[in-house]
Amino acid sequence: MFERVDLAVPTASGVKARPLRFAWIPIPLFAIAIAAVWFWGAPRAIEPPYLVAILNFILRTATSVFVAYLAARSFGRNGSLSVLLLGCGMLTVGVSSLVSGLAVHFQQVNLAVTVFNTGMAFAGVCHVLMVLIVFGRDNRVVRHARMVVTTAYTLVVLIVAALSYAAAVEATPLFIDPVTGPTPLRQTVLGTAVGMFAFAAVVVGSISRQRTWTFGRWYAMAMALFALGLFAVLIAPVIGGLVGWLGRSATYLGAIYMLVGVWLASSKNGEWDAVLHAALRESEGNFRALADATSEGIAISEDGVIRDANERLANMLGCDLDELIGRSLTDFIPPDQVDRIVQAMRSTHQATFEHEIIRKDGKRISVETHSQTRILNKQTRWFAAIRDISDRKQQEQALRKSHDELERRVAERTAELKQRADQLAHLTSELTMTEQRERRRLAQVLHDHLQQLLVGAKYGLGSIGKHLAPEPQRALDEVDRLLDESVKVSRSLAVELSPPILHEAGLAAGLDWLARWMQETHGLTVNLKVEGHIAVDREDVRLMIFQAVRELLFNVAKHADVSQAKVTVSQHDDQQLQVTVEDHGSGFDSASMFNSVGRVAGGFGLFSIRERLELLGGTFKMQSKPGQGTHITLTAQLKGEGEGPPSSGLAHAVRAAPRQPSPPAAAEPARPDRQPGPIRLMLADDHAVMRQGLSAMLAGESAIEVVGEAANGEEAVKMARRLRPDVILMDYSMPILNGVQATRAIIAERPDTCIIGLSMYEEPETAAAMLDAGAVAYTTKAGHRDALVEMIRTVAGATKPSASQAHPSGPPTR
Known part of the structure; x- marks a missing residue:
């Protein structure tokens, strides 16, 4: 009935050749090449125009479609279902390869990958079903073969076309993400195809080794090449890389092998599928021996009656094999489990379930049954493999107890680790805050004590200088210059330690100050966006981000060899703050920055930034290549379990575009209606040395009379209400009420009062805050004495009176 096909084929010279002798060699060669390229890496392969489309069409589409044609012709003669499945699988390979090649040419990568991977998976299903049907000795013949094959092939083409359209309009899930690359869905689908082709290769290859079967060997090698090629595509690091090209080449050769096998077998009257049936039938005796040798009990029943079984099942039930044949299955199943088992057998074609069976002696044992139900000759047959799992059940029970204990311990350790992580995050926050407190304390010492003493000494020298001869005056001027330099150095150090604008106006204003400071001190132009x-309410996060950006800008100024950098700040839904610092400088190899323990080689600053951010719930991402600049993204969580202490000071939002403040020394026009007499001046400063120095400096000015001194903002408001001075020298930083708040309160009660803002700070934001509050002018304490006196006269609208002029009685008016 079955025809035996010889391996030898006639050659042109009439001498027999054996094409299979060396045909297997490309398989290990491809495996070695793929492994080598994947392990050592390789540059991206070159793809000339139309190359992929042409190769796909010639080596996959044309060959696969021709194989499908030969299969259809054979199916039309014998109606074998296995041949139809093989033809559908190869047609799917051909059509999906054609669409994939065209999509790659038109740069539709996701479309190409979606259609090719899904098509390969569907083709793999067809080949596995074909192998299973032949392996199960199902010799059924399909009627109306020509109509069936036409319908099946049409459905295959329509399915691929529908899939292509869905992928083109992005109606299918992504198989390739433009940013992250292959998606888990793509890897799963392609991995499934690899497994199915490998399964078909192994099964058919194992059978063909036992029989002289030409088509089986070519078919097994073709399936192996398909599996190997798809596996290479699966592990390829980039689309179009050398590993992927090796995978494509393997699939091309696999399609050629399939064509060769089908062509050789078709030359034997087209019955190339019958050889596989013959080989399987000849091995039926081997399977019978295997059934007797297996450790599982095997039973075959027909309409519920046991027709055949092996010795293992009889031993399991404690009876002879003859006692099983002809008995009902339900005789060995406990009555309370019969309905469940029968329902499971009837509801599914294949089923696996656990239950109990009753031995001849009445003892119950636990078993696991793998069943398959089939209809043969209009009769229901049930094939079952029964395994004794009594020992396993006992082990499972013991393992379940151990598992519960392990889960309890894991939960305890997880809770402990979470607690320690929270503690570490809290310590990180405390470290940041402690560092900042020390910075602010040192800055405050410099500002509130050292700078005030230096300015007080400067004012005292100014008072002495008015009574000295020209020669001592020049020495005194030199001392005054040294005092100015000392004040400048002290102010710069205080601001670098802790910029006041960061605490008073928020992160955006602090970064705006930092941009200007980098330009002034390091010549680095920072484009802040x-x-x-x-609005960053967490002070630890605000301080951490500011320090991190300052450190990164220092690195740009020192190492990037550029004059510009860009800083971008954005906030997402009050939950996350993102800051990017980028430059187009010399760059570096970011991959080699971190050693095996995660530290930064030669860059503790970057390591510290990353570690602190991560402990506060943030992230640190760095991208850099030599000669291509550096791009660093800092992400911080604004809320969460690790939230640090609330911020202090004025933490309000700042406009995106920083405002250009007015010049600090600008004054409003003088009052035209002030009465003649000395200018009534009030001093408001929390430092006694400053007040004494100012009083001493102004004591020699007959046109100015100091009528009062206030030590804080609240006292200044009360004293201004009582004394009604013409001019107030208002310190910017004072306790209880600061200079801005006191100025706003005084102007609200007496709009005609002239207030001059006075501070050690030179930042434009400080001057702008005082002027916005109502001050008519602003100057620094380190300014020249004569300039301050002239400013007082200008804002008061007074001319210098004679020494004999008396202050008029009653409160001054405007």
């Missing part, structure tokens, strides 16, 4: 509204 604040996107939208920035």
